[in-house]
Amino acid sequence: xxxxxxxxxxxxxxxxxxxxxxxxxxxxxxxxxxxxxxxxxxxxxxxxxxxxxxxxxxxxxxxxxxxxxxxxxxxxxxxxxxxxxxxxxxxxxxxxxxxxxxxxxxxxxxxxxxxxxxxxxxxxxxxxxxxxxxxxxxxxxxxxxxxxxxxxxxxxxxxxxxxxxxxxxxxxxxxxxxxxxxxxxxxxxxxxxxxxxxxxxxxxxxxxxxxxxxxxxxxxxxxxxxxxxxxxxxxxxxxxxxxxxxxxxxxxxxxxxxxxxxxxxxxxxxxxxxxxxxxxxxxxxxxxxxxxxxxxxxxxxxxxxxxxxxxxxxxxxxxxxxxxxxxxxxxxxxxxxxxxxxxxxxxxxxxxxxxxxxxxxxxxxxxxxxxxxxxxxxxxxxxxxxxxxxxxxxxxxxxxxxxxxxxxxxxxxxxxxxxxxxxxxxxxxxxxxxxxxxxxxxxxxxxxxxxxxxxxxxxxxxxxx
Numbered sequence: 055x056x057x058x059x060x061x062x063x064x065x066x067x068x069x070x071x072x073x074x075x076x077x078x079x080x081x082x083x084x085x086x087x088x089x090x091x092x093x094x095x096x097x098x099x100x101x102x103x104x105x106x107x108x109x110x111x112x113x114x115x116x117x118x119x120x121x122x123x124x125x126x127x128x129x130x131x132x133x134x135x136x137x138x139x140x141x142x143x144x145x146x147x148x149x150x151x152x153x154x155x156x157x158x159x160x161x162x163x164x165x166x167x168x169x170x171x172x173x174x175x176x177x178x179x180x181x182x183x184x185x186x187x188x189x190x191x192x193x194x195x196x197x198x199x200x201x202x203x204x205x206x207x208x209x210x211x212x213x214x215x216x217x218x219x220x221x222x223x224x225x226x227x228x229x230x231x232x233x234x235x236x237x238x239x240x241x242x243x244x245x246x247x248x249x250x251x252x253x254x255x256x257x258x259x260x261x262x263x264x265x266x267x268x269x270x271x272x273x274x275x276x277x278x279x280x281x282x283x284x285x286x287x288x289x290x291x292x293x294x295x296x297x298x299x300x301x302x303x304x305x306x307x308x309x310x311x312x313x314x315x316x317x318x319x320x321x322x323x324x325x326x327x328x329x330x331x332x333x334x335x336x337x338x339x340x341x342x343x344x345x346x347x348x349x350x351x352x353x354x355x356x357x358x359x360x361x362x363x364x365x366x367x368x369x370x371x372x373x374x375x376x377x378x379x380x381x382x383x384x385x386x387x388x389x390x391x392x393x394x395x396x397x398x399x400x401x402x403x404x405x406x407x408x409x410x411x412x413x414x415x416x417x418x419x420x421x422x423x424x425x426x427x428x429x430x431x432x433x434x435x436x437x438x439x440x441x442x443x444x445x446x447x448x449x450x451x452x453x454x455x456x457x458x459x460x461x462x463x464x465x466x467x468x469x470x471x472x473x474x475x476x477x478x479x480x481x482x483x484x485x486x487x488x489x490x491x492x493x494x495x496x497x498x499x500x501x502x503x504x505x506x507x508x509x510x511x512x513x514x515x516x517x518x519x
Contacts, residue, residue, distance in 0.1 A: 280329020
């Protein structure tokens with residue numbers, strides 16, 4: 055028999071979203087848009103769980119509703135939804151008899167997990183009123199090293215997941231915008247995994263380095279002998295993704311000719327292999343990614359306007375890591391746990407100064423750079439905690455919040471060694487330029503008028519000295 059859930063929320067959109075999510079997962083759902091109507095529905099129906107927003111439009115708040123429900127039927131499981139995730143609110147509702155609380159923006163997996171946990175508890179536990187708030191465990195204690203995606207808790211990240219939850223169940227085409235390394239392919243996979251196509255293929259293609267001839271073959275496939283080197287028939291990405299999702303990264307790099315072919319496939323849902331005559335039907339959802347604005351690209355004549363509008367049914371901007379500093383410790387532990395498992399090492403987190411440096415650093419390469427830094431640190435550390443000595447130079451040179459800075463009142467020793475003074479001046483010049491270009495070594499080498507190899511050698515010599 056299906057479990058019955060009553061959702062009480064003055065936000066009608068939230069009621070619709072929760073109703074769809076819970077119905078899809080096997081629950082029977084009813085909704086109420088005010089505290090008063092919620093109490094009336096509860097008293098006339100038989101509900102196993104009540105999901106109630108803490109802030110309601112009428113005179114009653116979630117705590118008032120909770121108390122009335124518990125007075126009427128003490129065994130009812132009540133979960134409070136709140137956008138105000140302070141400890142006082144959590145303590146108040148739990149002391150008043152709530153089983154648990156969930157913070158907005160809602161994450162579907164979290165809602166379903168809390169519901170499952172509540173329904174699987176013995177009845178004596180669901181009716182008790184614990185006098186504590188759920189403990190926040192260290193990030194690494196519950197990390198699944200096999201998972202690819204980790205959800206952060208920063209405000210920018212929560213807004214991202216909210217958009218994913220909205221668009222994933224639809225069949226909309228999506229443009230993902232974001233700096234290099236922000237995880238656009240990972241987000242595309244997450245959208246696919248939450249869609250109705252999740253049992254079908256997810257196929258990714260990097261358009262950034264493909265020539266016109268190769269792009270056509272990769273997208274649509276080719277027939278044997280259709281061009282030099284075509285030694286056998288080949289399936290293209292559209293065929294491989296049929297029924298599922300096709301992810302095109304750096305789509306702005308496709309030639310105008312390939313863009314025209316792509317537009318035709320999207321419009322007609324048919325395509326031909328390169329060198330072939332047979333038209334094939336195709337059904338794919340397309341997600342594209344770009345680190346440049348496609349609207350600006352079509353205005354400059356670099357990208358087809360009609361193709362842009364085909365793709366732009368929904369767009370999502372991925373936040374850079376520097377705008378989600380609260381998530382840095384979470385990702386640090388996540389990447390460390392995965393790398394430790396890969397290397398079969400016992401690594402116990404990070405020294406405090408290391409985490410301070412991570413938070414202070416600007417992360418121009420975003421999550422990709424962060425992951426690579428953690429992998430390097432793990433490789434250089436035998437056991438125990440990650441120390442600052444294992445960090446790359448550009449990060450270990452970042453001034454930590456509690457580090458000592460020499461003031462004018464503290465006289466500095468002057469070196470009388472001319473060679474040492476010249477080396478120090480060179481070092482300071484290189485560091486100044488690196489900071490100006492966010493530690494982009496290619497740009498730094500251009501500014502310093504040296505090649506990248508020379509710059510790398512100089513940086514290495516400073517690290518070794």
